[in-house]
Every structure is written in structure tokens, then in C-alpha cells.
């Protein structure tokens with residue numbers, strides 16, 4: 208993926224491209240759990256809203272399952288907010304137990320959470336956790352266990368209070384993300400750097416802070432959100448709202464947890480060249496800020512956290528529309544293999560709106576290929592010269608062909624697009640099929656001049672959707688009666 212974090216004086220990340228590059232496709236081949244399983248550790252007698260906001264946001268953004276581990280008092284309340292959440296009433300506060308029970312209860316708490324830990328893609332620790340010493344002690348053990356299992360941990364709210372007083376819990380753990388607000392950041396700077404917050408030199412201070420805690424990622428919340436892992440730093444300033452109702456940080460923690468999990472999935476497939484933790488933070492922040500701006504547009508001063516949560520879906524849709532995500536997967540469901548084409552071109556599957564290309568029709572007529580290489584999916588436009596049954600040429604026709612990881616279609620995530628091996632004659636013929644809204648961006652396609660025979664070009668990521676629409680357009684043209692005559 209190309210660099211999305213600028214190295215010049217501006218720190219602003221290309222959040223929209225990052226979001227698009229991380230959001231997975233929606234495919235019928237996936238099963239529950241593959242889009243993410245998130246757990247929030249938080250919720251006590253005083254605070255039941257915060258863990259709910261965090262966990263429900265994770266679900267609304269696209270995680271498949273969202274758990275909450277909270278105190279026994281908080282659990283029925285959180286369950287009553289939503290039947291979608293899986294709520295575990297496992298934590299205890301000092302007031303509800305006797306001193307002599309503490310060690311056995313502590314062991315029970317950790318045993319209960321351990322059962323689940325390896326299933327989670329990310330843990331959020333802190334929303335509405337409170338500051339009861341016994342409870343925080345149990346949560347320290349949960350964090351240690353998460354760390355042993357290599358589960359990423361997003362730490363917010365009272366989780367940051369805990370961590371600031373016991374830095375060893377996260378120090379040197381690259382899968383830890385701290386999301387401090389203005390107060391929490393101040394406390395961290397004082398504790399780790401033994402100084403006061405210095406906004407004149409804010410980026411350097413943030414870098415030093417992240418480095419000082421051994422390379423954890425810090426997302427400093429504020430007018431702009433700043434993210435650093437101690438090596439690189441970037442900012443998210445787009446969108447946002449002037450309304451500062453409590454709970455937005457909780458949405459952020461759930462959002463970062465989901466995007467971090469998705470970014471790690473991309474990284475595991477070798478699709479990212481950047482720290483997925485940073486990308487998860489940038490995407491999580493940008494989405495929250497977009498939802499806050501949409502909510503403010505309609506609710507103005509009365510905007511509440513629940514209104515922002517309601518706008519998460521629309522925000523995702525505006526940034527990365529689901530029809531774009533599903534178009535190809537819909538069509539690939541109907542793929543069928545064409546044996547002769549397979550022989551000619553390494554395992555290529557041909558389809559045309561659910562039908563095989565007639566072998567007799569396709570055989571020997573491959574005239575050129577346009578290969579569109581997307582991040583985890585490959586589309587081949589096979590250009591064949593159609594012949595009448597008698598054998599006479601009738602002109603070039605492009606056909607869409609898919610190949611590669613068809614179970615992982617996600618073409619809006621494309622960063623690079625290559626086209627090559629297209630003979631000049633085919634390119635010229637194809638220009639007839641290129642809709643005018645795409646042609647300015649693909650000048651070589653429509654150029655009447657003769658391109659080199661091994662022709663290739665790159666298309667910027669923002670053009671990907673238009674190009675995919677072009678493919679759709681081409682296929683649609685082929686579904687008309689004249690295509691089969």
C-alpha cells in the first residue's frame with residue numbers, strides 16, 4: 208500500500224484511504240466471527256453507559272461479536288440496553304466482598320476471562336471501569352493474560368488510570384494502544400516524561416512518550432487526534448463536531464478495536480506496509496469523527512453519544528459503500544470454469560452473468576488481457592475477438608474474468624491497479640467500452656495512438672471505485688441480446 212502518512216510538515220493521515228484499505232468485504236463465504244470478536248472490560252456500579260457505548264459501536268461498525276466483562280451490579284443494566292451484547296457479570300468491587308474472599312474471587316475472575324481470551328481479536332480495557340483497587344487488581348491480571356496471548360489491548364478511561372500507575376502492564380507491548388483524553392494525557396506525560404504537556408513541541412513529545420513506554424501506540428484525543436508508536440506520528444483532523452458530550456471516547460475505543468483487528472488481518476496477508484496498530488487508530492478516529500459530524504448536522508446542540516452511534520452506519524456507507532463491496536462477490540458466486548481458457552491461462556475462471564462462456568466461443572480467441580490487480584483480489588478482463596459461427600470477425604468484446612482469492616473479494620481496498628499485456632488493437636477496440644466518466648483518468652485506454660504492446664499503468668486508489676464501475680458497465684453491456692447472438 209502506498210504511504211498514507213505524510214512525511215512533510217503536515218502530519219495529516221489520509222484517513223479515508225486508510226479506512227477503505229482496511230474495511231473487509233462482505234462475502235457469503237465468511238462465517239460468524241471472521242469480521243472480529245471484541246471484548247470490553249469495563250462497567251461498574253457507577254458507569255454502565257461507557258462499556259455499552261464501546262461494545263455496541265464495535266458491533267455497529269462491523270464486528271461479529273461483542274462481549275462485555277463487567278461487575279455483577281452493572282451486568283443486568285448493560286444487558287437491558289441491548290440483547291446484542293454478550294455480557295459476563297464477573298468483576299467484583301471491594302464493597303461487595305470480604306477481605307478473606309479476595310484471593311479466591313480474584314482467581315475465579317481470571318479463570319472466567321481466560322476461558323474466552325484466545326477467541327478475542329481485541330480487548331478494550333477501561334470504559335466505565337471505576338477505580339476500585341480490588342477490581343483494578345483483577346483487571347491487571349486480565350491484561351497480563353491478554354498480553355501472554357498476544358491479544359491487542361485498547362486502553363481508555365480508568366484503564367489509563369490503572370496503567371499510568373503501573374506502566375509495566377503495557378511497557379514494551381507493541382499491541383497496546385492508549386487513548387488518553389486531555390487529563391489522561393497530562394498524567395501520562397507527567398509520569399513517563401517527568402514534565403508538563405508542551406504543545407509547542409507536541410509531536411516530539413508524543414513520539415517520546417510512546418517510545419518511553421516501549422513502543423506502545425498512543426492516540427492523543429482532542430481537536431485533532433494524534434497517533435504515534437514512537438517511530439512515526441500522524442494526525443486525524445477531518446470531520447468532527449463542536450459538541451463535547453461524554454461518551455465519544457468510548458465510541459472511539461470500540462471503533463479502534465475493530466479497525467485494529469481488521470488492519471491486523473490485512474497485515475497477516477502481507478497487504479500492509481505500515482504498522483497496523485497505527486492504521487487501526489487512524490481509521491477508528493476518522494470514523495468516529497465522521498459520525499460525530501453527521502450527528503451534529505441533524506441534532507446540533509442536543510447531539511448525544513447515542514445519536515453519534517446511530518450515524519456510524521451511514522458514515523461507513525458514505526466512505527466505503529457496501530454496493531461497491533458486494534458487486535463482485537455477487538458475480539463471482541456464479542463463476543464457472545472454462546476448460547480451454549484454463550488450459551491457455553493458468554486456472555482462469557470465466558463467467559458472464561452466471562453462464563460459462565461457451566467453450567467453442569472462447570477457445571482460441573483470447574486476444575488480450577487486461578489484468579486489474581487489486582489488493583487481495585484480481586480481476587482479469589479477457590478481451591476476445593468474437594467470431595461469427597462461420598468464423599468471421601465481428602469485433603472485440605471485453606469479458607470480465609475473476610481469478611485469485613475469490614473468497615476474499617474486496618476491491619474497494621485496492622491501492623494499485625495494473626494493466627498489461629494488452630495488444631494495441633484490443634486496446635483500441637476496448638476504448639469503445641470505456642465510459643466517459645472514467646476516460647479522463649485512464650487516458651491510455653482511449654488514446655487512438657498505438658500503445659506499446661506490453662502496456663501498463665497505475666491508477667490512484669481513489670479511482671478504484673470508478674474503475675470497478677467501468678468493469679460493471681462492460682459486463683452489463685455484454686448481458687444484452689447482441690452479446691449472445
Ligand SMILES: NC(=O)C1=CN([C@@H]2O[C@H](COP(=O)(O)OP(=O)(O)OC[C@H]3O[C@@H](n4cnc5c(N)ncnc54)[C@H](OP(=O)(O)O)[C@@H]3O)[C@@H](O)[C@H]2O)[C@@H](O)CC1
Nearest residue numbers: 254255256257333334335336337338364365390453454457
Ligand atoms: N455514560 C457513561 O457511563 C460514561 C462514563 N465514562 C467513564 O467515566 C469514567 C471517568 O472518565 P472521565 O473521562 O470522566 O474522566 P476524566 O475526564 O479523566 O476525569 C474527570 C475528572 O474526574 C476525576 N475522576 C474521574 N474518575 C474519578 C474517580 N473514580 N475518583 C476520583 N476522581 C475521578 C478526574 O481526576 P483524576 O483522574 O485527575 O484523578 C478528573 O479530575 C471512565 O470510566 C469513563 O469511561 C465516560 O466515558 C463518559 C460516559
Ligand SMILES: Nc1ncnc2c1ncn2[C@@H]1O[C@H](COP(=O)(O)OP(=O)(O)OP(=O)(O)O)[C@@H](O)[C@H]1O
Nearest residue numbers: 388428429430432447448453454455456457459496
Ligand atoms: N476539541 C475537540 N474538537 C473536535 N473533536 C474533539 C475535540 N475533543 C475531542 N474530540 C473528539 O472526541 C473524541 C473523544 O475525545 P474526548 O476528549 O471527548 O475523550 P474522552 O474524554 O475520553 O471521552 P469519554 O467521554 O467517552 O470518556 C476524540 O477522539 C476526538 O475525535
